[in-house]
Amino acid sequence: MSNMDPGTFDLSTFGENLDRYGIDMDRWPPELRTQAAGLLETSEAARRMYDQAMQLTTLLSQLPEKAAAPGLGSRIVTGVPPQAWSGVVEWFTAALWRPALAAALTLAFGFALGVYQQQPLDEDLADELSLLAFSPAFEEPDYDE
Amino acid sequence: LAVRTNNDEQDEALLAGITTGDRRAFEQLVSGHLDSIHSYLYRMTGSRADAEDLAQEAFFRVWRKAATYQPGRVKVSTWIHTIAHNLCVDMFRRHRESPTDGFPEQPDESTDPARVASDREQQRLLETAIQRLPDNQRSALLLCQVRGFSNAQAADILGINTRALESLLARARGALRSGLFANGEESE
Numbered sequence: 640m641s642n643m644d645p646g647t648f649d650l651s652t653f654g655e656n657l658d659r660y661g662i663d664m665d666r667w668p669p670e671l672r673t674q675a676a677g678l679l680e681t682s683e684a685a686r687r688m689y690d691q692a693m694q695l696t697t698l699l700s701q702l703p704e705k706a707a708a709p710g711l712g713s714r715i716v717t718g719v720p721p722q723a724w725s726g727v728v729e730w731f732t733a734a735l736w737r738p739a740l741a742a743a744l745t746l747a748f749g750f751a752l753g754v755y756q757q758q759p760l761d762e763d764l765a766d767e768l769s770l771l772a773f774s775p776a777f778e779e780p781d782y783d784e
Numbered sequence: 785l786a787v788r789t790n791n792d793e794q795d796e797a798l799l800a801g802i803t804t805g806d807r808r809a810f811e812q813l814v815s816g817h818l819d820s821i822h823s824y825l826y827r828m829t830g831s832r833a834d835a836e837d838l839a840q841e842a843f844f845r846v847w848r849k850a851a852t853y854q855p856g857r858v859k860v861s862t863w864i865h866t867i868a869h870n871l872c873v874d875m876f877r878r879h880r881e882s883p884t885d886g887f888p889e890q891p892d893e894s895t896d897p898a899r900v901a902s903d904r905e906q907q908r909l910l911e912t913a914i915q916r917l918p919d920n921q922r923s924a925l926l927l928c929q930v931r932g933f934s935n936a937q938a939a940d941i942l943g944i945n946t947r948a949l950e951s952l953l954a955r956a957r958g959a960l961r962s963g964l965f966a967n968g969e970e971s972e
Binding site for chain 2: 654655657658659660661688691692694695696698699700701702703704705706707708711712714715716718719721
């Protein structure tokens with residue numbers, strides 16, 4: 640829109656930009672500002688369009704506030720649960736779940752690794768070890784001698 | 785760029801108080817933002833009852849989620865409007881209907897009793913025209929032109945980029961302008 644040929648800046652383009660950027664010409668892209676100012680000088684319809692946009696802006700700014708019913712504020716304030724509980728829940732869900740999940744995953748990984756590495760001993764090897772352990776040939780050396 | 789004011793700092797302090805369960809801080813925050821939130825929701829939904837329900841739920845969420853607010857990223861008012869807007873969008877999704885029958889309830893005569901009849905008529909026409917805008921155009925227009933958010937802040941609230949917001953604003957303003965001033969729109 641802002642790179643348009645100066646020749647195409649007609650009333651409808653002016654209207655489109657007026658709706659896009661509003662009545663404050665300082666907020667328009669500089670290259671369009673100059674063309675808009677030129678059109679406003681020469682075109683009665685452009686001036687009328689600008690006046691309507693100004694009128695619309697004024698009307699919008701004067702729309703009355705749709706104030707809340709008098710009791711609503713106190714209903715809201717008294718209706719909330721104690722922060723201690725909701726705060727804990729919110730804190731847990733918002734702030735603690737990541738580290739808690741990381742800790743739980745680490746624990747689960749460690750447990751799984753431990754279970755995986757605890758292979759049952761080969762039966763022959765177990766027999767051999769018990770024979771060796773209780774064999775009379777195997778005696779503790781007497782270190783005092 | 786958003787400029788931080790004393791109000792913003794005060795709001796952040798109130799939110800910090802809310803995280804520790806300070807109901808007084810919550811009360812102050814509610815009283816400071818309720819009318820603005822309610823007004824936005826009222827104009828979005830066209831129903832006082834829906835606006836009240838959504839405002840109530842929005843502030844409950846503020847109470848529950850105060851600890852998740854990130855100071856400096858957005859202003860507190862932007863954050864609360866984001867919560868309210870998302871609730872509104874959720875409601876529209878659930879109902880899949882948007883108010884198009886104009887403003888069903890009594891106009892606020894109490895706001896300015898001296899207003900002349902023609903002004904009231906013009907305002908009524910404007911309210912009706914706003915209600916007839918598509919939801920996303922209406923929210924963009926209300927946030928920027930009525931609630932005074934910058935384009936960047938409004939884009940944040942709606943979860944879109946600034947260019948997309950400008951397009952929504954352009955379509956909304958164009959629709960209102962041609963709706964309200966249809967007879968003055970002749971070309972030369």
